[in-house]
Amino acid sequence: xxxxxxxxxxxxxxxxxxxxxxxxxxxxxxxxxxxxxxxxxxxxxxxxxxxxxxxxxxxxxxxxxxxxxxxxxxxxxxxxxxxxxxxxxxxxxxxxxxxxxxxxxxxxxxxxxxxxxxxxxxxxxxxxxxxxxxxxxxxxxxxxxxxxxxxxxxxxxxxxxxxxxxxxxxxxxxxxxxxxxxxxxxxxxxxxxxxxxxxxxxxxxxxxxxxxxxxxxxxxxxxxxxxxxxxxxxxxxxxxxxxxxxxxxxxxxxxxxxxxxxxxxxxxxxxxxxxxxxxxxxxxxxxxxxxxxxxxxxxxxxxxxxxxxxxxxxxxxxxxxxxxxxxxxxxxxxxxxx
Amino acid sequence: xxxxxxxxxxxxxxxxxxxxxxxxxxxxxxxxxxxxxxxxxxxxxxxxxxxxxxxxxxxxxxxxxxxxxxxxxxxxxxxxxxxxxxxxxxxxxxxxxxxxxxxxxxxxxxxxxxxxxxxxxxxxxxxxxxxxxxxxxxxxxxxxxxxxxxxxxxxxxxxxxxxxxxxxxxxxxxxxxxxxxxxxxxxxxxxxxxxxxxxxxxxxxxxxxxxxxxxxxxxxxxxxxxxxxxxxxxxxxxxxxxxxxxxxxxxxxxxxxxxxxxxxxxxxxxxxxxxxxxxxxxxxxxxxxxxxxxxxxxxxxxxxxx
Numbered sequence: 001x002x003x004x005x006x007x008x009x010x011x012x013x014x015x016x017x018x019x020x021x022x023x024x025x026x027x028x029x030x031x032x033x034x035x036x037x038x039x040x041x042x043x044x045x046x047x048x049x050x051x052x053x054x055x056x057x058x059x060x061x062x063x064x065x066x067x068x069x070x071x072x073x074x075x076x077x078x079x080x081x082x083x084x085x086x087x088x089x090x091x092x093x094x095x096x097x098x099x100x101x102x103x104x105x106x107x108x109x110x111x112x113x114x115x116x117x118x119x120x121x122x123x124x125x126x127x128x129x130x131x132x133x134x135x136x137x138x139x140x141x142x143x144x145x146x147x148x149x150x151x152x153x154x155x156x157x158x159x160x161x162x163x164x165x166x167x168x169x170x171x172x173x174x175x176x177x178x179x180x181x182x183x184x185x186x187x188x189x190x191x192x193x194x195x196x197x198x199x200x201x202x203x204x205x206x207x208x209x210x211x212x213x214x215x216x217x218x219x220x221x222x223x224x225x226x227x228x229x230x231x232x233x234x235x236x237x238x239x240x241x242x243x244x245x246x247x248x249x250x251x252x253x254x255x256x257x258x259x260x261x262x263x264x265x266x267x268x269x270x271x272x273x274x275x276x277x278x279x280x281x282x283x284x285x286x287x288x289x290x291x292x293x294x295x296x297x298x299x300x301x302x303x304x305x306x307x308x309x310x311x312x313x314x315x316x317x318x319x320x321x322x323x324x325x326x327x328x329x330x331x332x333x334x335x336x337x338x
Numbered sequence: 339x340x341x342x343x344x345x346x347x348x349x350x351x352x353x354x355x356x357x358x359x360x361x362x363x364x365x366x367x368x369x370x371x372x373x374x375x376x377x378x379x380x381x382x383x384x385x386x387x388x389x390x391x392x393x394x395x396x397x398x399x400x401x402x403x404x405x406x407x408x409x410x411x412x413x414x415x416x417x418x419x420x421x422x423x424x425x426x427x428x429x430x431x432x433x434x435x436x437x438x439x440x441x442x443x444x445x446x447x448x449x450x451x452x453x454x455x456x457x458x459x460x461x462x463x464x465x466x467x468x469x470x471x472x473x474x475x476x477x478x479x480x481x482x483x484x485x486x487x488x489x490x491x492x493x494x495x496x497x498x499x500x501x502x503x504x505x506x507x508x509x510x511x512x513x514x515x516x517x518x519x520x521x522x523x524x525x526x527x528x529x530x531x532x533x534x535x536x537x538x539x540x541x542x543x544x545x546x547x548x549x550x551x552x553x554x555x556x557x558x559x560x561x562x563x564x565x566x567x568x569x570x571x572x573x574x575x576x577x578x579x580x581x582x583x584x585x586x587x588x589x590x591x592x593x594x595x596x597x598x599x600x601x602x603x604x605x606x607x608x609x610x611x612x613x614x615x616x617x618x619x620x621x622x623x624x625x626x627x628x629x630x631x632x633x634x635x636x637x638x639x640x641x642x643x644x
Contacts, residue, residue, distance in 0.1 A: 125628060136618075
């Protein structure tokens, strides 16, 4: 079976062709999105969800830890951003910092409980903690606004040295989120190819062997969980700006399951870029299928089931297989940059 | 303390109902090491099948439908109680056929496949029966209220709790006292040996999954008069079932029943003091128990840990 180690070999490069392609698509998107029948807001949603999914895949694909309650940290980030705007000050960086810090602290706390667990019990505990966050968000009406959530969250101005940019325009917010996503992708790319990233992959392949090699496995599991929670928090902060509200729905176990589906369909288990395919496919399917039929989730679910049955390596895996079939280079060279 | 008695009693009945919900889930996870996340959707499906069997909406205007509707509700209900789980079991078998491709791979794939299948079933329910909340009519004999230890209880809860006890005993007898139960358990323990002895393991798995699914459907029929019937009722069901199995320990029948009653009591007693938080208490219970005993109360080593 194909795994992440098949495709992505060690890379010492900062910018690979794939990162360049990603950058081109990312920064030209507002110019062609409407031409292909989509709209600016969906681009914004995709970029935000990409931050979430790429961070999630550090945990899910690279470390092999299956979290089914990750929506909680997105929600914590969203609420933290909103509360910061309402209670402290209307500030972009302050709000985003609060979102990332709150999600990181929540992730660190939960991770401390989780990191000595494996397999089924790990997954189950992530669900249990996710449910606790979700319940709290609904029941602590005084802080979170209950089922309705926090409303009227402003989109603060982006203050650069000489000028300030109004983010109330969706395209402006898109570029802001896209730049953050791009920086985070560079960071993640370095991270997964650093010694730290290699240890995470060793843990995925055989946790016991990694611990016999002398690594304190739980510390690495804790770090992976916290980092991915912080990514979710950043996505949550941006999401509450995009929606101008924060509500408990994103924290429900159903939503946490959807991110797993997206990452798996895209091929997060075999490729760094898997989440990108998965998130794009989900949103495009939602818009196109959702325009045709109300039961679009039925077809998406069916596609997911077939994918798990026949192509568990996802879209990225299929692309890799096709590449291998059509190029004549020996396998060792091909594995260089993905 | 005396005020607490009805809450403890409520908790006990709730625990028995939780045990009924977890029964089919436990069978599949214990024997096949597959976490069936479609369990909740099969639960809902069973209840919707019963709804259709009792009301026969598609053929209500034909002669056959008229004759069926003229029968007393009790007999229609009893027929539904038997037929709907069987149909749900057939759907479960279909799911098992899809699952075969994930055998021999990491347990994650079985879990993901059933998660997707759960969504598919739920959406199919939405398309077939509509998105609104529906009522499963129950016979008068088990409807209404009754007095017990100084408080009012609904008769139906007694019926449901009694039914759970019967189902638990039935499944236990099946697993422990019949040759089929012995083969099933042996298949879980050492599948290669069972195959070498000449038993058809793939047929066995098909039957076990079908049986587990029909137990889910049965639980659905019994539970929805209390919880209400809506397409997404499944998600409210599968998470507690999952939690009870982890609490009791994978592969332990008694552990699951004890865990279910423990969860019921926790929810019931929390409900007495802080009703808004009662459903959350079970997650806290799980975190506390797994904090001290990583395999649950009575768990043994399992492939699902890897």
